[in-house]
Amino acid sequence: MSYYIPKTKKEETIVITNYQHSNSIHPQRTRMKTFHLTLFTTFLISFTNFLTCFANNDVTIQLNDDVLGLIVFKSDLQDPSSYLSSWNEDDINPCSWQYVKCNPQTQRVSELSLDGLGLSGKLGRSLEKLQHLVTLSLSHNNFSGTISPSLTLSNTLQKLNLSHNSFSGPLPLSFVNMSSIRFIDLSHNSFAGQMPDGFFENCFSLRRVSLSMNLFEGQIPTTLSKCSLLNSVDLSNNHFSGNVDFSRVWSLNRLRSLDLSNNALSGNLVNGISSLHNLKELLLENNQFSGQLPNDIGFCLHLNRVDLSTNQFSGELPESFGRLNSLSYLRVSNNLLFGEFPQWIGNLISLEDLDLSHNQFYGNIPLSLVSCTKLSKIFLRGNSFNGTIPEGLFGLGLEEIDFSHNELIGSIPAGSNRLLETLTKLDLSVNHLQGNIPAEIGLLSKLRFLNLSWNDLHSQIPPEFGLLQNLEVLDLRNSALFGSIPEDTCDSGNLAVLQLDGNSLKGSIPEKIGNCSSLYLLGLSHNNLTGPVPKSMSNLNKLKILKLEFNELSGELPMELGKLQNLLAVNISHNSLTGRLPIGSIFQNLDKSSLEGNYGLCSPLLTGPCKMNVPKPLVLDPHGYNDQMNPRIPRNESSESSSPIHHHRFLSISAIIAISAIIVIVIGVIAISLVNASVRRKLAFVENALESMCSSSSRSGAPATGKLILFDSQSSPDWISNPENLLNKASEIGEGVFGTVFKVPLGSQQGRNVAIKKLITSNILQYPEDFDREVRILGNARHPNLIALKGYYWTPQLQLLVSEFAPNGNLQSKLHEKLPSSPPLSWPNRFKILLGTAKGLAHLHHSFRPPIIHYNIKPSNILLDENFNAKISDFGLARLLTKLDKHVMSNRFQSALGYVAPELACQSLRVNEKCDVYGFGVMILEIVTGRRPVEYGEDNVLILNDHVRVLLEHGNALECVDPSLMNEYPEDEVLPVLKLAMVCTSQIPSSRPTMAEVVQILQVIKTPVPQRMEVF
Structure with missing residues (x-):
């Protein structure tokens, strides 16, 4: 048996503290353990004095505190599967414990391997007790938090593996400043900050180092070159910079x-x-x-x-x-x-x-x-x-071929038997290839992606394509194809993208198109297709994009197409379609450009006759019963005594109805005006009475005046007694249309902050129970892309809102106010912010009745967390206004120049959630271009919306992309996003998509289909 004997009073205190900590997991035995611990401490002191008496006789005691270190380490962990149940504090040593290995000679712990056990918790300093540790491996768990910079592991440690956890913060210098360390893997965590240049100063034994998938920044330490024995270095997927x-x-x-x-x-x-x-x-x-x-x-x-x-x-x-x-x-x-x-x-x-x-x-x-x-x-x-393409190349066992966007000529080689068994992707698009499409392509049993678009093939579509059971993408656009669409094109049932636009295909759309159950994009535009749109197309439940424009399709659209709830974009313009549009789905919200050119189509956006295949209604002509009523023939007395009587009765009934309706409306208006006047007088009386009373009184059920209310707590915290003392100029972080925002530490919890908004008092709800009700509604609007409202503070003179704090500031600062040394927002982060904002708005619009409308979507109201996830702030604050008037809102949001939807300034238009869609569309343009929505030059004013629209129309849209992106962006994402912005900023509110549709469109744009495809 071996014990750790404290040599000083300080060490004795540490032993007692750690031992008590180790027993915190057994609260039922705390009192007994404390009593035993007191006896044990007394024994240790006496035993130390006893040893002192024999110091001159060279008596040595083997010190071993491995048990103590591991038990304290375990007490800081959550072990949901009880993998560490064999760790018993009463054991003499831990050598029999699971996942622990000891040196057989010294019986000291040499290896601790807890990989993949689902453990969580923090890495404390208790492992410093393991002074003979050679291997420490905690990979593939849920450890989190920062690691103490003073942590000093054993100088015998050779292997350290903390990979695939959630550690954060800087690295302790001691990790590699150990001459014994050979292997260190800290990959797949959130370690951050700059690494000191002397980090690898003592890495004389280091063989392998992996710091990949973290958040390190700055230069790579030059001392890395001192690690002369290194055979593997992995610093990938960080933010390292410099030469x-x-x-x-x-x-x-x-x-x-x-x-x-x-x-x-x-x-x-x-x-x-x-x-x-x-x-x-x-x-x-x-x-x-x-x-x-x-x-x-x-x-x-x-x-x-x-x-x-x-x-x-x-x-x-x-x-x-x-x-x-x-x-x-x-x-x-x-x-x-x-x-x-x-x-x-x-x-x-x-x-x-x-x-x-x-x-x-x-x-x-x-x-x-x-x-x-x-x-x-x-x-x-x-x-x-x-x-030409060497024919022998198609004789190899290739899996993927991409020769697209070159200047190749000649024909497409026929594949060998070996190729037929291996090829999964073939992309020969945008070349000058000619000749027939080889029928052998239909025998490529594993082919999933086929793109032959933008060539000069002058070929028919081989019917053998229906044999491609695994085909997901078929793109044959603009390849001079002729003939009809094969009936069996969709026999496989796996086809997700079918694009045949811009050819000379004729005949009707096959009825079997309904078998393409996996289709989400169908493009048949710019061909010579005739006949009706098949009713079977209503079976395409996954369809998101439908392009039928510029054909010769006729007849009425099947009403069943209204069942396609996933449709995001439809274009049926320039055909010969007639009749009503299907009810439901996106059809009722199509803009003019998606419908024009169909002169028999029924839509208020189109001019011309509306043709429907329905019986004409019966029209009674009051003059049709008497030939003498022809207006070109003079009327005789009989005509004047008969027909006019009937005509007079007809007009009288109409007049009576109209006059009655007018009288009812007038009476209603007068009554409502009188009621409103009475109510206003009563409210004025009540307000004057309340002002003369004590400000702290409130109606029954209202929260106490001057009390901080937190939604996640039963009582107000004691860390705030006078809120106004916390709202000093030094803690101010921003100012918006509803008030000023301050950053305030959350009591004694280090590193945790909240944001407190001091609301302007003008036009804010003055009754505490009304304020409480509306704020609680906003507090229930929880979503990963919304700033969480945590509570409020109310008095008649002061109203505060408490919400979560976003450490990365707002989007406005990242786009327009960043320091020259700060890196620009990358395109993946910009797209993430767009999608997150869209999801947050969709939640506000579609999860509440009535919907919560933001009214003020702009970059300064989009906050960013540490991972650049968007967090919408100031949502729904319009609910706190005593009167929601469009003109008041427009004046209040004058600071959002360029973001305000037209209907906010128009008394005659109904304001709804589509005004948020408009603001979101403008924000898209600002994120993509890096420019403000309105920019003033010396001689002109640039309206960003109009500027981008002109560039899109002239095919030069990429000229407006933010230059700081340095062309590091995918065109097949940027262009559809810009087009989406144009739809969102339509002047007609009904032409804008809903935010739920916007989310789906963005997800389609981000879908990893290995090709460029147009969303609109």
């Missing part, structure tokens, strides 16, 4: 894997990489590296994976690449590389994945590529390759 001195990196001659991908690093890859004789992986994608590639890269003969994509590398591919016989993965897409397709490519006999997309390569695709017999994926998209 990398690769001459230092190349000095790590034992390096096997280097991954710096997905950061904001810069620098040139200087020669000298050949010193890395053992290098197998070089992953630098998604950074800002530039210059030419090192000529000696081909002397790293063990290279297996090279990814240099999405950088600014220039020049030609080094010829030494041809020496890399082990290379299986080569990606250099999205750079500035140029030159002919290298002939040495055939030397890469192990090559499986090749991506040269979006560079400036030109020339023919070399026949030597056929020598790469292991090739499974080849991407040449967005270059200037010309000539």
Whole structure:
């Protein structure tokens, strides 16, 4: 048996405290444990004195506090599956405990491995007691919080694995400042901040380090080059920036894997990489590296994976690449590389994945590529390759082929038997290919994506396409196709996207189109299709986008199409359709551009006759019973004595009805006016009476005056006695149309803050129970994209709202008020903010009756949490106004210049949630362009909405994208988003989509379909 004997009074106190802490998980035994602990402490003191007497006799005691350290560590954890039930504080040592290993000679803990046990909690300092620890592995759990900077683990530690948790904050320097550490993996957490340059000062034994998938920023510590034994470095997926001195990196001659991908690093890859004789992986994608590639890269003969994509590398591919016989993965897409397709490519006999997309390569695709017999994926998209496709290439066992956006000519080669069994994606779009589409394509059993659009094929659609059981995307737009649409196109039932627009197809839409049960995009526009729209199309329950414009379709639209509740965009313009539009779905909200050109279609947006295949109503002509009533013939006496009597009676009835209605309306208006006047007099009397009474009195059921009410607490907290003392100028963080916002710490809880809005008193509800009722309604509007309202404080002179605090400020500051040194908002974060805002507004509009209308959607009211998730603030505050008048609201929101919907300034239009949709549309434009909605120049005023609309109409929309994005955005997301903004900012409120539809449209735009597709 071994004990830890305290040597000082301070250590004795620590032992007592820790021991009591360890027993906190057994409250029923606390009193007995305390008594025993007192006896035990007395014994320890006596035993220490006893040992002192024998100090000169060299008596040694083996100290062991592993049990104490582990029990205290366990007490801080939540163990829902009781994996640590074998950890017993009464044991002599922990060597028999599960997930604990000891050194057999010393019986001290050498390994603690708790990977994947679903544990949660914080990492305290109790593990410092494990002074002989060699391995500490806590990966794939739910640990969270910051780690104390003073944490000092055992100097015997060799392996530290905290990956796949939720740790945050900076790293303790002690983690690698241990000469013994060999392996450290902190990946997939939320560690943040800059790493001190001396972080790797003592990494003499370090072999592997992984800090990937965190939030580190700043430069990579230069002391990393001191880790001479390093063989693996993974710093990917962080926010590291600055110049990398690769001459230092190349000095790590034992390096096997280097991954710096997905950061904001810069620098040139200087020669000298050949010193890395053992290098197998070089992953630098998604950074800002530039210059030419090192000529000696081909002397790293063990290279297996090279990814240099999405950088600014220039020049030609080094010829030494041809020496890399082990290379299986080569990606250099999205750079500035140029030159002919290298002939040495055939030397890469192990090559499986090749991506040269979006560079400036030109020339023919070399026949030597056929020598790469292991090739499974080849991407040449967005270059200037010309000539024909080598037929032998389609004889390989390829899985994915993308030769799109080049200048290839000739015909599409027929696939071999080997290709028929392997190919899943074929994209030859935007080339100059000609000839028939090979029927063999219909035998590609695993094909999921086929895009042959924008070619000169002059072919019919092979009926064999119906045999493609796994096909999800079929895009044959603008390829000069003729003939009819095959009946069996949708036999597989898996087709999600069918785009046949811009061809010369004729005949009717097949009735079997209803078998395409998985379709969410159907594009048949700009063809010569005739006949009716088939009723079976109403079976396409997943359909979101329907494009039938510019055909010769006729007849009435089936009313059953109104059942398609997922439809987000429909265009049926320029056909010969007649009759009413289907009721339901999106059809009643289509704008003019989606309907025009159908002269028999019934819609108030269209001019011309409305033709419906229904019986005409019976019209009685009062003059039709007497030929003498022809107005061209003089009337005789009989005519004057008969027919006019009937005519007179008819007019009298109409007149009586009209006059009666007018009288009723007039009486009603007078009555309502009198009632309103009476009510106003009574209210004025009540208000005057209340002003003369004590301000603290309230009606029954009202909260006490001057008391802080928190919705999540039964009583008011004691951390606030006088709220006005907290609202000083130093804590002010913003000012809006409803009041001033302050950042206030939440009592004694470090690091937690709330936002308090001091409301303007003008026009705010003056009765506490009314205020309480409306605020509680807003407090119940809980959603991940809404700022949570936590409570309020009310007196007649002061009204405060308490809400959650968003640490990343508002969108306004990120777009227009950021420091020059701050990085711009990335496109993924901008899209995340758009989608989150749309979801929050949709919740307000569709989860409450009546809907909660914001009235003031703009970037300053979109707050951002630490992960750039949007949080809408100030929602529903209009409910706190005593009178909701459109003119009052318009005047109040003059600061939202450019965001106010037209109907807010028009007395004759009904104001509803569509005014929020308008503001959201303007905000889309501001997020995409980085410009304000209204900008004043020296000689002109730029209205952003009109500016973008003109650019869209002229096909130059990308000219308006925020230059700070540096072209790092997907066009197939930006363009549909801009078009969505145009729909949202329609001058006619009924033409704008609902926010629920906006959410669906954004989700469709973000859907990872591997092609560009138009949403509208």
